[in-house]
Amino acid sequence: xxxAPTSADLAPxxxxxxxxxxxxxxxxxxxxxxxxxxxxxxxxxxxFFGGAVETLNRTxxxxxxxxxxCAITALTIGYGDVVPTTVFGRIDAVLLGLVGVVLTxxxxxxxxxxxxxxxxxxxxxx
Numbered sequence: 100x101x102x103a104p105t106s107a108d109l110a111p112x113x114x115x116x117x118x119x120x121x122x123x124x125x126x127x128x129x130x131x132x133x134x135x136x137x138x139x140x141x142x143x144x145x146x147f148f149g150g151a152v153e154t155l156n157r158t159x160x161x162x163x164x165x166x167x168x169c170a171i172t173a174l175t176i177g178y179g180d181v182v183p184t185t186v187f188g189r190i191d192a193v194l195l196g197l198v199g200v201v202l203t204x205x206x207x208x209x210x211x212x213x214x215x216x217x218x219x220x221x222x223x224x225x
Contacts (some may be wrong), residue, residue: 111217119220120213127205134202141195142169149188153181173199 124131142165145151151160151168160168160181168181172195183189 111221115217115220116213119216120210123209123212134198138173138198141191142166145169145188145191149191150184151181151188152184169195172196175199
């Protein structure tokens with residue numbers, strides 16, 4: 100007995116969405132790896148030349164605080180508790196923000212692609 104597909108029949112499964120998103124990320128692995136490498140290089144540059152300073156007591160930042168600052172900047176959160184104090188550091192921070200925006204956009208694009216592909220598979224099954 101044939102029946103019209105319901106919305107439950109057409110809904111993609113979470114496992115399929117994750118699988119397709121992972122596949123999209125895998126196809127972008129070189130680009131994503133390059134962006135992560137740029138992030139690491141910018142973080143190292145920030146530590147040695149950026150003059151990142153904890154604003155509360157005006158002390159130079161440790162490696163951990165510098166990585167924290169770079170991650171918060173790349174995620175475009177920017178708390179302001181650690182700031183760069185040199186021109187190089189400020190340029191580095193802008194580049195970190197740009198890398199973070201591009202990286203976030205690529206990951207979101209992979210997730211959207213995963214949902215689209217999983218939905219297409221679900222429609223083809225129904």
